[in-house]
Amino acid sequence: MSRYDPSAFPPFAVTVDLVVLTVREHALCALLVRRGEPPFQGYWALPGGFVRPDEGLAEAASRELSEETGLRAHPTPGQGADGAVADGVHVVGAQAAGAHLEQLATYGHPQRDPRMRVVSVAHLALAPDLPTPRPGGDASSARWAPAGELIGQNPADGVPLAFDHGRILADGVERARSKIEYSSLATAFCPPEFTVGELRQVYEAVWGVALDPRNFHRKVTGTPGFLVPTGGTTTRQGGRPAQLFKAGGATVLNPPMLRPEA
Amino acid sequence: MSRYDPSAFPPFAVTVDLVVLTVREHALCALLVRRGEPPFQGYWALPGGFVRPDEGLAEAASRELSEETGLRAHPTPGQGADGAVADGVHVVGAQAAGAHLEQLATYGHPQRDPRMRVVSVAHLALAPDLPTPRPGGDASSARWAPAGELIGQNPADGVPLAFDHGRILADGVERARSKIEYSSLATAFCPPEFTVGELRQVYEAVWGVALDPRNFHRKVTGTPGFLVPTGGTTTRQGGRPAQLFKAGGATVLNPPMLRPEA
DNA sequence: AGAATAGTGTCTATGAGACAGTATATA
DNA sequence: TATATACTGTCTCATAGACACTATTCT
Missing domain, CATH: 1.10.10.10 (Winged helix-like DNA-binding domain superfamily/Winged helix DNA-binding domain)
Structure with missing residues (x-):
């Protein structure tokens, strides 16, 4: 079987999803946005979006981070998996505060999106305490949620996140918890x-x-x-x-x- | 902007590439296959292939591993990023020897494949010393290459690998080196x-x-x-x-x- | 003065690494 | 017997954690 058959490759949609973490009032918090349309309309979800045809994965993640938080991104011209094994990208915002962005993992279960085959390359962003979410100016559609309430053992804590975003968030939090042990x-x-x-x-x-x-x-x-x-x-x-x-x-x-x- | 617009998402090809490592004769070795067609015809590359429309990423990686090494795979019905943050999958072969398979990182630079936009979800497999490569029965098209020669500092060691596979291999080797420190x-x-x-x-x-x-x-x-x-x-x-x-x-x-x- | 946070010193237990020494096989 | 590998014991140094103590601010 030919490795790349340009005439017959199965088409996928590729997105980036962001686990944006910060520390607010002595608690680890994650950035969530509210979905305005089906599926999972009204549910909270991780910020994210399509990868554009001419941008890399880290570039797409950096752009989404900038759109959602106002952090000006410092895009990386590098290879594919920037920061996946080597270290990540440094993002600079208006406050001159540094943010960290690295690839987390990729999620591609065939039924993770009910409408089509979507592969999501999740990224992890660590940011200092930001003023307040300003996603498109609509304050009610974004919030900082304490991570402990979202990944607690009992799922009765509230409505789960859209898609497989609960799992992605849990993976991101565990990565952050583990990575501050042996990195700065x-x-x-x-x-x-x-x-x-x-x-x-x-x-x-x-x-x-x-x-x-x-x-x-x-x-x-x-x-x-x-x-x-x-x-x-x-x-x-x-x-x-x-x-x-x-x-x-x-x-x-x-x-x-x-x-x-x- | 709508998060998923089914009528106008940019189409991507999604593949899995495998960094299959073993220890042979006191050296860490990686499995390589020779490319029979352009681009990079005649170059050595990592084994891999397209993700099929109805299979998950770990499932595709497990299938490719089985096709290339003869290890019977134990596919995972789980979510997307199996083993990306949590631990990986266990694969069982004919020798009843255990192999380990986990997601490594995803590589999606727009020009990483000269023909089209390909996003590759690389996986890392660790296997005991296997008899000999039998990729499609063609012995000359697969080999175990000592990892040290492929990721050495001086690129004059030989012909580089196809695509960005040298980088992927280096990331996989570093992951293996680091992971045996704190895991079994x-x-x-x-x-x-x-x-x-x-x-x-x-x-x-x-x-x-x-x-x-x-x-x-x-x-x-x-x-x-x-x-x-x-x-x-x-x-x-x-x-x-x-x-x-x-x-x-x-x-x-x-x-x-x-x-x-x- | 009292309370709060910053910073230093000291003791103990544990693990890493160096290395002497013993045990049991093959040539 | 010589040699190779397996395994145990012991010593020293570095680090983690418990906690007494001092320093400097604000109320």
């Missing part, structure tokens, strides 16, 4: 300058655990390349003034920040 | 029963390093759930008879097997 990605949830306490609150929100502030401080400042002091201090957390840091050059943490056992 | 996947390279020394040779081949046999033995037998003794012994390695083990139930290793530093 937790800083993608922080503003450009942040304190050790603020970074600790990110870890606590993403993992849903309480960490010892003193051991966390010693560990995070002792990992080479993770944090670089900016020289400034702040008292926005109350108490004694805290040093301000920015993300260092290291992408992989050595030693890693290990998640506490179950 | 290294046993997928072994026959059903194996010795600690054989498992150590797998780690050494995949990582390309030498490990201390004594520390390795203590560590691997001390990690709960990794290995289960079968009671038998063997002298096929020479020297004192070694205990035979099979893979235990654990999928995640605690503590992990850490790769030596650079």
Whole structure:
């Protein structure tokens, strides 16, 4: 059988879906949009859309992220799976806050969309706390939803997400939880300058655990390349003034920040 | 803009490509097939093919693996991204040897195939040493190639692979190298029963390093759930008879097997 | 003063790695 | 006997986690 028979290949629609995560009020939250048309009309879904004929996958994800959150994207001219195994793309917004974008996984069950064969290349975006969703200016059609309520064990917590987006979201959250252990990605949830306490609150929100502030401080400042002091201090957390840091050059943490056992 | 407009979605071809890895003669090897037609005629490429209209992605990958290696696949009726974040599929062959199959990443650069827009969902398969490639019975059109020669730093090592398959292979090898650190996947390279020394040779081949046999033995037998003794012994390695083990139930290793530093 | 957060020091348990030494097979 | 591999014991160093203690702000 010929590997590519241009006259008879089965046609697919290809989309990108986005798991956009942020930390708001000590909770890990995901961006959801409300569907205005069938199927799953009125259900909450992940933002996403078609890949255009002349754009790459990461480019499409970056464009969708920009359309949904206002983050100006820094598109990648690279190959196909940008950030799938190597690291991801860095996205810059108006607030000069960094966001991280990487490919998550691809979902292609034949019946995942009731109308046609759709293969969705899901991407994971980690962003600092954004002002408020502004998807097309319609405030009621987008929201930040606490991730814990959406991927909880009991499905009685509320209406499930459209399509297989609940599964995609759960995969994205697990990827984020696991990846901040051995990479410096937790800083993608922080503003450009942040304190050790603020970074600790990110870890606590993403993992849903309480960490010892003193051991966390010693560990995070002792990992080479993770944090670089900016020289400034702040008292926005109350108490004694805290040093301000920015993300260092290291992408992989050595030693890693290990998640506490179950 | 409507999220799905059935009348006007850009059509894509969707394929699966396979990074099939095994350990042969103390080296990590990848399965390659020779292309018989343009483009890249005569070049070596990863095995793969179209996703059929009514099969899922993991199902297609499993079918291709079976067609190329003779491993009887155990298809997964699950969702889309089987094994992308959660763990992968187990494939059973005639030798009753286990193989592992998981989604790797998706490659969709607009010009990655010169003829049309093709999105390829790459999968990673880890298999024990197989008799010999039998792709369609044509022995000269398939081979096991040492991975080190294909992803070496100097591209003068030989002719590159077709399409972006060199990049896909490099991503797959790096995934395998990283994943055997914190999972029990290294046993997928072994026959059903194996010795600690054989498992150590797998780690050494995949990582390309030498490990201390004594520390390795203590560590691997001390990690709960990794290995289960079968009671038998063997002298096929020479020297004192070694205990035979099979893979235990654990999928995640605690503590992990850490790769030596650079 | 009291409370809150920042940051340091110290102790203990655990694991990684180096390596001596014993056990049991084959040539 | 020589040699190869299997396996155990022990030592040292690094890191994780518990927690006492000091520092500096605000109310």
